[in-house]
Amino acid sequence: MFSYEFDWSVLWREPYxxxxxxxxxxxxxxxxxxxxxxxxxxxxxxxxxVLPNRITRFIGGTYVEVIRNTPYLVQLxxxxxxxxxxxxxxxxxxxxxxxxDLPYWTGxxxxxxxxxxxxxxxxxxGMQSIPPEQYQAAFSTGLTTYQVYRHVxxxxxxxxxxxxxxxxxxxxxxxxxxxxxxxxLETTGxxxxxxxxxxxxxxxxxxxxxxxxxxxxxVVFFMAWVERRIHIPGMIKRG
Amino acid sequence: MDWAVIPRNxxxxxxxxxxxxxxxxxxxxxxxxxxxxxGLGRLSSRKWIYYPASLYVNFFRSLxxxxxxxxxxxxxxxxxxxxxxxxxxxxxxxxxxxxxxxxEIVRGGIQSVPQGQVMAGYSTGLSYYExxxxxxxxxxxxxxxxxIVTQCVIIFQDTSLAYVIGLKEFLRRxxxxxxxxxxxxxxxxxxxxxxxxxxxxxxxxSRRLESRQIRR
Numbered sequence: 001m002f003s004y005e006f007d008w009s010v011l012w013r014e015p016y017x018x019x020x021x022x023x024x025x026x027x028x029x030x031x032x033x034x035x036x037x038x039x040x041x042x043x044x045x046x047x048x049x050v051l052p053n054r055i056t057r058f059i060g061g062t063y064v065e066v067i068r069n070t071p072y073l074v075q076l077x078x079x080x081x082x083x084x085x086x087x088x089x090x091x092x093x094x095x096x097x098x099x100x101d102l103p104y105w106t107g108x109x110x111x112x113x114x115x116x117x118x119x120x121x122x123x124x125x126g127m128q129s130i131p132p133e134q135y136q137a138a139f140s141t142g143l144t145t146y147q148v149y150r151h152v153x154x155x156x157x158x159x160x161x162x163x164x165x166x167x168x169x170x171x172x173x174x175x176x177x178x179x180x181x182x183x184x185l186e187t188t189g190x191x192x193x194x195x196x197x198x199x200x201x202x203x204x205x206x207x208x209x210x211x212x213x214x215x216x217x218x219v220v221f222f223m224a225w226v227e228r229r230i231h232i233p234g235m236i237k238r239g
Numbered sequence: 240m241d242w243a244v245i246p247r248n249x250x251x252x253x254x255x256x257x258x259x260x261x262x263x264x265x266x267x268x269x270x271x272x273x274x275x276x277x278g279l280g281r282l283s284s285r286k287w288i289y290y291p292a293s294l295y296v297n298f299f300r301s302l303x304x305x306x307x308x309x310x311x312x313x314x315x316x317x318x319x320x321x322x323x324x325x326x327x328x329x330x331x332x333x334x335x336x337x338x339x340x341x342x343e344i345v346r347g348g349i350q351s352v353p354q355g356q357v358m359a360g361y362s363t364g365l366s367y368y369e370x371x372x373x374x375x376x377x378x379x380x381x382x383x384x385x386x387i388v389t390q391c392v393i394i395f396q397d398t399s400l401a402y403v404i405g406l407k408e409f410l411r412r413x414x415x416x417x418x419x420x421x422x423x424x425x426x427x428x429x430x431x432x433x434x435x436x437x438x439x440x441x442x443x444x445s446r447r448l449e450s451r452q453i454r455r
Contacts, residue, residue, distance in 0.1 A: 070431045
């Protein structure tokens with residue numbers, strides 16, 4: 001028999017407990033920052049894809065297809081190993097000298113750009129789920145294209161896409177674990193690091209799983225609450 | 240730029256691609272079978288089937304795949320008493336993880352079949368098993384095909400995560416070649432391009448199938 005002594009104290013013993021807590025905190029702000037980028041960029045991509053212009057549609061479409069049809073890990077390595085090397089030498093040097101936590105910021109940008117392609121598709125689906133009469137009515141009141149989107153289409157779409165957004169945020173949150181491959185010590189990275197010091201991977205991995213499950217549940221319950229709060233009377237309500 | 244690095248290491252890289260396809264194919268088959276069981280379990284009216292199946296699906300869907308891979312990497316030796324090796328433990332992790340997603344596809348597919356079909360099946364005297372086997376599943380499977388093809392693309396991409404436990408699949412080999420040749424730009428562009436081609440084929444196929452179904 002493979003003898004294995006459980007030692008759960010690796011989860012709170014000095015210094016491992018602190019590593020774990022830092023990891024959880026890193027997971028949270030990394031995914032939130034990436035989510036911010038994803039929503040801003042995703043909104044732009046979605047608008048590019050629905051504008052009545054072939055060139056913008058092509059740009060938006062290509063972006064989505066390329067990002068969605070390559071593995072996230074390949075993109076992460078591309079951002080981390082390739083992008084600094086193709087920058088001009090001066091900016092590459094500046095990057096290594098002045099960005100204290102390069103893997104972290106690479107992770108944020110890559111995760112943001114990756115999630116944006118998925119978010120963009122959800123936003124586009126949300127926009128297209130709005131009946132064309134809404135557009136016609138908005139235009140007929142004399143609003144410009146910008147105003148139609150800003151005041152009519154986007155406020156409606158935002159509410160329609162909250163359920164898929166919740167799913168996408170959770171995907172983004174789970175994908176943040178992959179940044180450990182470029183050395184970011186988020187939850188998974190921290191649990192792996194503690195394992196390499198203590199040989200107690202089973203405990204640390206279990207603890208990390210609990211962290212992900214608890215945060216997922218919190219997000220699900222919070223979003224269900226938000227959904228009820230901002231619900232527009234007359235629109236289809238969930239369950 | 241020195242693109243000669245690709246042909247120089249092509250056979251090594253393609254060997255990794257073969258392993259990537261093997262991983263994807265086995266995970267797909269295993270994950271789909273387990274997914275059908277879990278998906279049917281999620282629709283069961285018996286509580287002792289419904290709750291474990293739901294727990295399974297929600298458990299794996301709230302974890303990052305990378306963590307599941309680590310988990311089996313640490314867990315399996317503990318259970319069976321000896322290490323399993325990278326390939327088997329990666330396979331088990333992929334099957335367990337993808338099954339949760341297939342379960343949701345199966346459930347969605349079955350729920351898309353109108354309830355009247357089940358009743359019609361029962362009313363002709365068929366048993367639960369026969370109704371499922373001859374009436375519901377054939378219709379449900381047709382609805383499931385586009386999301387299943389999409390899931391194949393996702394699995395194909397997901398196999399790159401076996402990188403973390405050192406399995407020499409396509410991405411791992413790319414990074415190994417890179418550490419020897421120091422040609423990140425060419426190598427990662429090539430890797431991305433290869434994934435892009437295979438995944439695009441899947442994505443386009445899925446879209447075709449979907450629009451054909453809408454027309455039907």
